[in-house]
Amino acid sequence: MTESKKVVIVGAGFSGTLTATRLLQFAESPLDITIIERNEGVRGGGIAFGEASTTWDHMLNIQAGRVTLYRERAEDFLEWANHEADRTMWPSRWRYHHFGLSCVVPRRVFGQYLTERLHGVAAEAGHQATLTERGGTVVDVRPDGEGHLVQYVSGDEGHVHMLHADYVVFATGHLDPVRKSFYDDVERSPRFVFNPYANGSRAVFESIAPDEKVLLVGSGLTAFDAVVSLVNAGHSGEVLICSRAGYMHGTYPADHQHDIWQARRPPFLDADTLTPAAVVEGVRAEYEHLRAQLHDTNPDVVAERIMKAWEPYVAEVAARLAPEDVRMLLDRYKSLIVAHRTSTVPDIGNVVRNRMRSYTGAPSTISQLPAEITGMVTEGQQIRVSFSDRPDLLVDRVVNCLGNTTDYGSVAHPLWRGLVQDRGQARPHDRTGRGIEVRGHGQLVGANGQVSPTLYSVGPMRQGDETCRRGRLGAFVFSIGTLRNQCFDTAMEVLRHMRAPEVSVIPEDVQHCLVRGTEWLVGHVGAPGLKEKVLAHARASVLPATQAYLQARERDQREKLRAAIADDLAEFAATLDAEPGVPQRLTSLLALLVEKHAVFTMCDIARLSEWQSPQHTELVRTAPVELK
Numbered sequence: 001m002t003e004s005k006k007v008v009i010v011g012a013g014f015s016g017t018l019t020a021t022r023l024l025q026f027a028e029s030p031l032d033i034t035i036i037e038r039n040e041g042v043r044g045g046g047i048a049f050g051e052a053s054t055t056w057d058h059m060l061n062i063q064a065g066r067v068t069l070y071r072e073r074a075e076d077f078l079e080w081a082n083h084e085a086d087r088t089m090w091p092s093r094w095r096y097h098h099f100g101l102s103c104v105v106p107r108r109v110f111g112q113y114l115t116e117r118l119h120g121v122a123a124e125a126g127h128q129a130t131l132t133e134r135g136g137t138v139v140d141v142r143p144d145g146e147g148h149l150v151q152y153v154s155g156d157e158g159h160v161h162m163l164h165a166d167y168v169v170f171a172t173g174h175l176d177p178v179r180k181s182f183y184d185d186v187e188r189s190p191r192f193v194f195n196p197y198a199n200g201s202r203a204v205f206e207s208i209a210p211d212e213k214v215l216l217v218g219s220g221l222t223a224f225d226a227v228v229s230l231v232n233a234g235h236s237g238e239v240l241i242c243s244r245a246g247y248m249h250g251t252y253p254a255d256h257q258h259d260i261w262q263a264r265r266p267p268f269l270d271a272d273t274l275t276p277a278a279v280v281e282g283v284r285a286e287y288e289h290l291r292a293q294l295h296d297t298n299p300d301v302v303a304e305r306i307m308k309a310w311e312p313y314v315a316e317v318a319a320r321l322a323p324e325d326v327r328m329l330l331d332r333y334k335s336l337i338v339a340h341r342t343s344t345v346p347d348i349g350n351v352v353r354n355r356m357r358s359y360t361g362a363p364s365t366i367s368q369l370p371a372e373i374t375g376m377v378t379e380g381q382q383i384r385v386s387f388s389d390r391p392d393l394l395v396d397r398v399v400n401c402l403g404n405t406t407d408y409g410s411v412a413h414p415l416w417r418g419l420v421q422d423r424g425q426a427r428p429h430d431r432t433g434r435g436i437e438v439r440g441h442g443q444l445v446g447a448n449g450q451v452s453p454t455l456y457s458v459g460p461m462r463q464g465d466e467t468c469r470r471g472r473l474g475a476f477v478f479s480i481g482t483l484r485n486q487c488f489d490t491a492m493e494v495l496r497h498m499r500a501p502e503v504s505v506i507p508e509d510v511q512h513c514l515v516r517g518t519e520w521l522v523g524h525v526g527a528p529g530l531k532e533k534v535l536a537h538a539r540a541s542v543l544p545a546t547q548a549y550l551q552a553r554e555r556d557q558r559e560k561l562r563a564a565i566a567d568d569l570a571e572f573a574a575t576l577d578a579e580p581g582v583p584q585r586l587t588s589l590l591a592l593l594v595e596k597h598a599v600f601t602m603c604d605i606a607r608l609s610e611w612q613s614p615q616h617t618e619l620v621r622t623a624p625v626e627l628k
Helices: 014-026 076-084 107-125 201-207 221-232 276-293 299-309 311-320 323-332 334-341 346-353 414-422 460-470 480-499 501-505 514-525 528-551 555-574 582-602 605-611
Strands: 005-010 031-037 129-135 137-144 147-154 159-165 167-170 214-217 239-243 366-370 373-379 382-387 393-395 397-400 443-445 451-457
Touching: 005 014, 005 147, 005 159, 014 031, 014 107, 014 129, 014 480, 076 107, 107 129, 129 147, 137 414, 147 167, 147 451, 167 480, 201 221, 214 221, 214 393, 221 239, 221 346, 276 299, 276 323, 299 311, 299 334, 311 460, 323 334, 382 397, 451 480, 480 501, 480 582, 501 582, 514 528, 514 582, 528 555, 528 582, 555 582
Parallel strands: 005 031, 005 167, 031 129, 167 451, 214 239, 214 397, 239 366
Antiparallel strands: 137 147, 147 159, 373 382, 382 393, 443 451
């Protein structure tokens, strides 16, 4: 009997839960999965989904038709929400609600969906794969023979436990919130909210008196969440949203469609060398050029769509500039990028917009404050805030809405300190200074440049890689779509490596194209003359069968399709005129290569409609006209 492989997933938020779901779904040999979560309140969603930090008024910033866990089943969330979900504990507003493609989704509903799908696939897996959920804080992961030793602490008494793992997937979510030096004198004050998503933060917002003046430091999506928390708690006083540049997220129109535009390659990229100044000027000029073409498009979505179309060129810029210049540009223009790359659904954006003083007829309780903060001190029951270019301000509360830190080189948590600083099993992302270095499937890259085939990561720690590899910026470096792709791809790579460790020899850059992949394959096994025959069989037989396997809903269907693929490749190997051993090695690698290509294609947003059922093919549309 084959010995069970053991996978430990560190973190049970969105990324950890979905990775476990995918491993359970596609496991073909004995597999034991253990998820360890330090904060029981974030299981099935993460810090922004738990009952301790959110309310039923906190929504996902994406429509219901786009939040499926499965790329291959766009309708899955809608089917679950409308026909399967236990609504016993839902408030009346949602208990009888029918979810459609464009409606919003409460985060608590989505967290329930995640959890139920996880437990559903665990039940379907039977004895093939098992799931164990543990509570505790993982403090160390170190080499242990060919695997890893995972150390975690549980319980109030701090009991220490050890687990052996063949594979470890880090899904630890965001690091702590940004801590600015101007917070030093107020960070212990009960009038200062450092982490608006911490356990118990909902109670903190409810303790704020309705007429208190509240300063939100930062104007990103965290600030919008804070406003929702305040409004839900009955706050009706003045709220100031402070940021240096005063940028704010736009609001999608009610009938918004997430079209994918195809923009020309910006002319400034034709230069032999790039400088930060040339990039800034080139981006501004190209943006004005494209905006002039789109004069009849809703202005609230123009910037977001252009930035989406620019993703291939963002990756090129990141590759051509020096790392210190990339980091400088990302830091200097962070708020501009964050605000313009993502708009908000009306149910979020309008909570803020409808209360802003600039809107006629609004209750005039929220205003923007473009200013640079230089200091804060407590003054009685208030906080005095100092600025570089305006008079001091007295407020009753301050809420930190600056997002989370991204530097893994100086992180204090013992797990990442051990991995990065002590043993060099991982290293900070050099080019962006955001997250850690990984390869295409999330494999950790050590300080010596060595890629681990058994240590993986999913989630926000991959944001630097998402920017450099795919050109993602703003919240799209860790959006539901981005993380959904990561979890699927990483889980499938882990399973492929269990099945055939030689998958590690396949270069990352050939999975994008079957032609290039086939060229590499026949060269690797020493049979270049077989290229056309292998390519034709991959296209006509192996790829369609693999796609059917990845789309199959039932485990027995997948088992039959996997067996059919194996039989087909065995028959194909018998037709190959090559040296002994070559046909078998070639077809084994071909199966792995085609699966990698099929998963990559499923995770390509530009080709998503190819994988959707007919009633959802318009969910993501490609613009018919290229922007010149």
